[in-house]
Amino acid sequence: MSKTSSTVHGPNGSIPKANTWLLRTEHHGEERGRTYFKSRSTREIRNLQMRKNISHATTTIREKRKKVVSEVPNWEDLRTRASQIKQHTLANLDVYLEEFERNVTKAGGKVHWARDAAEAREIALELVRESGASSVIKVKSMVTEEIGLNAYLSENGIEATETDLAELICQLAGDESSHILVPAIHRNRVEIRDIFEATFAQKGSLEADPPKIAEAARKHLREKFLRSTVAISGGNFLVAETGSVAIVESEGNGRMCLTLPNNVISIVGIEKVIPTMEDLEVFLTLLPRSSTGERMNPYTTIWTGRPPAQMAPEKETTEDRKSYNIILLDNGRTRVLSDEVGSQALACIRCSACLNVCPVYERVGGHSYESVYPGPIGAILTPQLVGDELAGDLAFASTLCGACYEVCPVKINIPEILIHLRSIHSDHRRDTMSGNLERGSFGIVGIVMGNTNLFNIASSSVSLILKYGGPLLNRVGKYLPPINGWVESRNLPKAPNGSLRDAYRKGTLDDLLKK
Amino acid sequence: MKVAIFPSCIVDTIFPEAGAAAIRLLERLGVDVDFPLEQTCCGQMHLNTGYESRARKLAQKHLSSFNQYDWVIGISTSCTTMVREFYPQLLGATTAEVGGSGKFLELSEFLLDVLGITELEGTFAKKVTFHTSCHSLRGIHLGDRPQRLLSMLEGIELIPLPKSDSCCGFGGTFSIKNSAISTVMMEEKLANVYWTGAEVLTAADSSCLMNLSGGIQAAKKQLAVMHYAEILEVATRHSQKKLLNHSGEK
Numbered sequence: 144m145s146k147t148s149s150t151v152h153g154p155n156g157s158i159p160k161a162n163t164w165l166l167r168t169e170h171h172g173e174e175r176g177r178t179y180f181k182s183r184s185t186r187e188i189r190n191l192q193m194r195k196n197i198s199h200a201t202t203t204i205r206e207k208r209k210k211v212v213s214e215v216p217n218w219e220d221l222r223t224r225a226s227q228i229k230q231h232t233l234a235n236l237d238v239y240l241e242e243f244e245r246n247v248t249k250a251g252g253k254v255h256w257a258r259d260a261a262e263a264r265e266i267a268l269e270l271v272r273e274s275g276a277s278s279v280i281k282v283k284s285m286v287t288e289e290i291g292l293n294a295y296l297s298e299n300g301i302e303a304t305e306t307d308l309a310e311l312i313c314q315l316a317g318d319e320s321s322h323i324l325v326p327a328i329h330r331n332r333v334e335i336r337d338i339f340e341a342t343f344a345q346k347g348s349l350e351a352d353p354p355k356i357a358e359a360a361r362k363h364l365r366e367k368f369l370r371s372t373v374a375i376s377g378g379n380f381l382v383a384e385t386g387s388v389a390i391v392e393s394e395g396n397g398r399m400c401l402t403l404p405n406n407v408i409s410i411v412g413i414e415k416v417i418p419t420m421e422d423l424e425v426f427l428t429l430l431p432r433s434s435t436g437e438r439m440n441p442y443t444t445i446w447t448g449r450p451p452a453q454m455a456p457e458k459e460t461t462e463d464r465k466s467y468n469i470i471l472l473d474n475g476r477t478r479v480l481s482d483e484v485g486s487q488a489l490a491c492i493r494c495s496a497c498l499n500v501c502p503v504y505e506r507v508g509g510h511s512y513e514s515v516y517p518g519p520i521g522a523i524l525t526p527q528l529v530g531d532e533l534a535g536d537l538a539f540a541s542t543l544c545g546a547c548y549e550v551c552p553v554k555i556n557i558p559e560i561l562i563h564l565r566s567i568h569s570d571h572r573r574d575t576m577s578g579n580l581e582r583g584s585f586g587i588v589g590i591v592m593g594n595t596n597l598f599n600i601a602s603s604s605v606s607l608i609l610k611y612g613g614p615l616l617n618r619v620g621k622y623l624p625p626i627n628g629w630v631e632s633r634n635l636p637k638a639p640n641g642s643l644r645d646a647y648r649k650g651t652l653d654d655l656l657k658k
Numbered sequence: 659m660k661v662a663i664f665p666s667c668i669v670d671t672i673f674p675e676a677g678a679a680a681i682r683l684l685e686r687l688g689v690d691v692d693f694p695l696e697q698t699c700c701g702q703m704h705l706n707t708g709y710e711s712r713a714r715k716l717a718q719k720h721l722s723s724f725n726q727y728d729w730v731i732g733i734s735t736s737c738t739t740m741v742r743e744f745y746p747q748l749l750g751a752t753t754a755e756v757g758g759s760g761k762f763l764e765l766s767e768f769l770l771d772v773l774g775i776t777e778l779e780g781t782f783a784k785k786v787t788f789h790t791s792c793h794s795l796r797g798i799h800l801g802d803r804p805q806r807l808l809s810m811l812e813g814i815e816l817i818p819l820p821k822s823d824s825c826c827g828f829g830g831t832f833s834i835k836n837s838a839i840s841t842v843m844m845e846e847k848l849a850n851v852y853w854t855g856a857e858v859l860t861a862a863d864s865s866c867l868m869n870l871s872g873g874i875q876a877a878k879k880q881l882a883v884m885h886y887a888e889i890l891e892v893a894t895r896h897s898q899k900k901l902l903n904h905s906g907e908k
């Protein structure tokens with residue numbers, strides 16, 4: 144067991160600090176600061192180029208998704224089925240994980256268990272060192288980002304190269320990813336050309352043309368694929384009954400990573416297990432259509448234990464030349480599991496459909512969420528994984544418009560979880576002045592609204608307040624928090640002629656009607 | 659059939675004209691409608707802002723205000739969504755059901771599905787664009803019911819609003835907590851509204867309309883904003899023929 148993990152478990156089940164690596168906030172060693180969605184997004188939303196890039200990409204992908212989903216007549220049944228499979232598995236997680244472990248072991252692989260990010264990173268580093276390699280190639284993986292693997296390997300003298308094109312762009316640019324599926328969604332082709340020319344390609348050698356850019360990346364990566372002896376992957380699904388791992392991808396880089404190097408290490412969250420191969424069929428129908436808007440993704444690699452060496456058969460001559468290790472990561476997931484409402488979030492298959500339809504994400508981009516997991520899923524996952532204190536105001540990063548729930552292939556009720564997390568947040572803010580101020584105001588409003596007599600008085604006075612205060616507040620309200628948020632861009636409503644209840648009581652409803 | 663109106667606290671206090679229009683319209687259609695004055699607020703704002711236990715108390719009070727009614731007709735889609743879709747989670751499915759959360763209908767559901775209205779005698783000779791609120795679309799799944807009612811009017815020109823399924827940016831306290839994002843969403847929504855060339859912007863939700871009309875007034879644009887119940891009421895006000903021509907129960 145690592146030193147870090149044994150010392151970070153706080154009292155009363157508080158969040159171990161090592162679990163907060165997924166935040167992209169200020170950090171000192173293992174300590175991370177809280178997120179500030181409001182201030183970050185207010186800054187990001189002024190980046191018009193970013194907004195244009197993201198709006199263009201999400202609009203395209205949204206339309207594609209809509210089209211291919213409409214082709215599946217039993218789409219809603221599939222969603223229901225997927226949700227049931229996930230709920231069933233999560234309720235019996237221990238059983239299926241142990242079954243998975245037995246079957247991986249039987250097939251010549253080795254299963255490691257990691258309680259948190261620090262443990263997972265150390266196990267991975269140890270495995271790379273055992274292989275004697277000083278560099279690794281990587282299949283795109285959210286969970287390795289969640290545990291901050293690349294930086295950790297680099298600190299320990301191991302160079303990790305991302306082989307997914309968009310992930311490579313981010314790595315070369317020193318960017319943080321801003322989308323689960325399309326990490327470089329905030330960049331356009333010209334920017335990408337410039338990034339390549341500033342790093343591995345010669346200045347002036349590239350056109351800002353997608354096929355040319357992809358070709359340059361392919362050449363750059365080819366040598367890495369052939370030379371590397373260790374690949375690190377995540378995993379989309381773990382099949383308990385066979386001990387198989389499934390990876391779904393579009394570029395073939397995953398297939399190369401999984402077949403060329405002698406050693407494959409997978410790091411996968413424990414919630415990714417499903418019971419059977421038949422269940423996998425449901426998810427393989429839902430995932431590509433939901434995420435890239437394709438009927439089928441170009442590459443699906445499913446392997447059990449030691450992966451086959453299809454691309455280089457000569458490497459299979461002796462069995463022991465190929466090793467397979469899988470690290471199963473908890474990192475807060477079992478704690479999330481104990482929350483009846485919030486645990487739905489663990490059903491997520493990382494398709495990112497919710498990001499692509501979210502009107503907030505479309506305007507502020509992924510970086511505003513200051514987490515590896517952006518968008519609506521990030522707003523419900525991050526607070527649960529790192530705890531309310533560090534997650535700041537993430538649960539408020541939504542208008543609750545419900546577009547995310549409507550497209551979620553596993554029917555996660557994201558608005559419901561956001562509301563649930565908001566209550567937890569307001570409870571935790573009792574020790575801050577602004578928190579208590581808000582709580583006090585809502586308390587008073589709650590008392591007034593909870594009492595018909597008080598409400599009668601209040602409702603009559605609203606028209607007076609608007610009549611005598613409205614025009615003034617429209618002018619000076621921008622200096623008065625919290626009303627400034629409204630009047631900076633909007634007028635207050637015009638004063639009505641008294642309340643509806645007063646008119647109803649007096650029999651003067653007709654006076655209210657438009658002439 | 660005992661029918662009550664649930665105008666919502668926003669309509670009651672800020673947009674009473676929409677509530678008055680809905681009541682008069684229903685009366686004209688032969689419906690004896692009450693406005694139970696014990697009702698205050700459904701608790702949506704408290705729930706959405708993170709004050710669940712206060713919201714629960716308001717929800718209980720709200721349901722009990724309508725104990726004696728068969729139907730409760732809402733004219734605010736987010737409030738009807740709160741009662742029908744969120745009360746079961748907030749109060750427990752059984753409590754919500756016993757309390758009658760299922761008898762809460764939106765005006766257009768009542769007119770089309772319960773009363774079975776197929777025609778309305780009335781004229782509204784204006785270009786109108788309809789903003790589909792998120793809750794009408796994804797909360798209570800109203801579909802195009804309000805538009806179907808509007809299109810029964812003579813002379814009305816309903817112009818489809820581009821990107822009609824995207825949120826107007828209101829989101830209750832979101833409009834204040836994340837005002838920069840809310841503003842951008844509101845302005846983009848309004849750009850589409852202006853693009854239609856409509857003279858009247860309408861919706862089935864006064865909270866969206868409060869957001870959008872606030873933006874229209876701040877931008878000093880000339881565009882009337884009305885709840886669709888007001889359009890139906892004003893258009894049918896001088897109708898001579900008996901309006902009600904339906905197959906529904908009475």
